[in-house]
Amino acid sequence: MKIKACLFDLDGVVVDTARYHYMAWKKIASDLSFDFSEHDNERLKGISRMESLDILLEIGKIKVDLHTKEELAATKNSLYISYIQKMTPDEILPGVIRFLDELHNGGILVALGSASKNAMSILDKINIAQKFDAVIDGNKVSKAKPNPEVFLKGAAELGIEPNDCLVFEDAQAGIDAARNGGMHIIGIGQPENLKNADFVIPGFETMRLDQLISWYS
Ligand code: B16
Ligand code: MG
Numbered sequence: 001m002k003i004k005a006c007l008f009d010l011d012g013v014v015v016d017t018a019r020y021h022y023m024a025w026k027k028i029a030s031d032l033s034f035d036f037s038e039h040d041n042e043r044l045k046g047i048s049r050m051e052s053l054d055i056l057l058e059i060g061k062i063k064v065d066l067h068t069k070e071e072l073a074a075t076k077n078s079l080y081i082s083y084i085q086k087m088t089p090d091e092i093l094p095g096v097i098r099f100l101d102e103l104h105n106g107g108i109l110v111a112l113g114s115a116s117k118n119a120m121s122i123l124d125k126i127n128i129a130q131k132f133d134a135v136i137d138g139n140k141v142s143k144a145k146p147n148p149e150v151f152l153k154g155a156a157e158l159g160i161e162p163n164d165c166l167v168f169e170d171a172q173a174g175i176d177a178a179r180n181g182g183m184h185i186i187g188i189g190q191p192e193n194l195k196n197a198d199f200v201i202p203g204f205e206t207m208r209l210d211q212l213i214s215w216y217s
Helices: 018-031 038-044 049-059 066-084 096-105 119-125 149-158 172-180 209-215
Strands: 005-008 109-113 134-136 165-169 184-188 199-201
Touching (some): 038 049, 049 066
Parallel strands (some): 005 165, 165 184
16 A cells, blocks of 8 residues: 555544634634624634634624734633633544554554644543654644645654655645645545545544555555
């Protein structure tokens, strides 16, 4: 098989933290007196905190100075941290642990590639950090997805060529990042929302190493 390493996005792939991001951004919008819908929240998936805030303010048609933006981002993050503090391993998405174990047993290296600066505390809360051979998060990169930096750093830390890596992503920005990095890509979600992936699967419940081997041989 061509694949020697698998790189996993966090939010939407390993856990569903998108709803916590949404709750926090909705509170910020409400404090600024506008509504923020779940539909609009789709635009925030996979992109950085400050870019998310820019989109939120654009939706609310609100202009603020840089200092206020930094305060809003800090408030959103405090709210988000208060939600993720309560997370438990039960929130790991179905099939993820079994599939990670199958990859390890099959000699495939595994890394996390997340835009989130809170990724390490989430991994600790859900007790899964030890399953990853490398963790690249929002603190280790300076260029947000769709720039491939997060995945290229993951590949480099594992010592694997990008062309031998497979990325699992739920956001278009992440799929574009993996493609820009010259990696193979499986989308997690609905095919109509995820363009340019090699394959799209609904989740890991039915995903098996044998399937990867047959797709990438
Ligand atoms: P933070 P991922 C991303 O995580 C989220 O999808 C995105 O909604 C969020 O804005 C971004 O992390 C930054 O998160 O504010 O915690 O640094 O999908 O790349 O795992
Ligand atoms: Mg994601």
